[in-house]
């Protein structure tokens with residue numbers, strides 16, 4: 001439903017157990033969890049808790065997953081919206097949605113607001129497509145900046161945002177007191193791919209011939225989302241063949257399909 005897309009408060013059940021690899025990002029993110037759980041610990045020393053944190057990284061590297069894990073670990077409500085939803089909105093709607101969302105998040109503080117694809121609203125003004133009317137986008141961006149500046153320090157709301165295009169972001173978003181902390185999420189290396197496979201193999205009824213080492217070697221350049229996709233695709237393939245267990249061959253076939261999908265995607269993009 002739209003209400004859900006537009007960021008109804010939900011309790012996140014995601015925890016750091018669901019996030020594989022990303023060791024350094026996790027360490028940085030743990031500090032945010034601690035801000036949410038023990039704000040007094042910081043404020044009594046006169047520290048200002050950051051308001052905005054930007055997750056930067058290629059598609060499918062776990063930015064949304066990490067944001068949900070922050071909320072899940074801190075056991076606080078999670079409000080989310082996606083920057084791309086604003087682009088098609090009627091005048092005034094984007095800005096009022098932003099206002100409402102911050103209002104709700106403050107009422108439920110401590111809480112998290114997550115803005116996915118912030119580049120869609122937060123594109124630098126001179127890098128906007130000339131064919132696209134950008135009034136509403138700009139209104140929305142201004143409202144977002146006003147909210148970030150308007151809410152005082154230590155209100156208990158932390159705004160997380162995600163982008164894979166940090167290069168196009170309006171510098172206004174990155175000023176001190178706004179999204180002034182950046183956490184980088186990179187594509188996984190082989191060891192990290194093994195960890196990600198382990199997470200996504202958990203729910204799968206698998207045969208004894210599965211070799212995580214092999215799967216990780218066959219997937220250089222794959223994101224966490226691609227790996228999750230392979231695991232699910234393998235289970236679908238095995239089910240179609242009426243098997244009781246998912247076998248190595250099913251994973252290999254699934255990997256080839258996902259590779260096919262990725263190649264199509266890059267042909268379209270190039």
Ligand code: ATP
Pocket residue numbers: 018019020021022058059060061062063064065066116162163164196199223224225226228
């Ligand atoms: P996008 O930029 O495309 O929005 P994203 O970085 O927000 O992507 P997610 O939506 O968090 O990526 O990832 C999609 C799915 O991929 C997750 O729900 C999860 O199943 C899987 N995934 C991604 N990264 C990881 C990871 N590090 N560990 C475990 N699963 C992962």
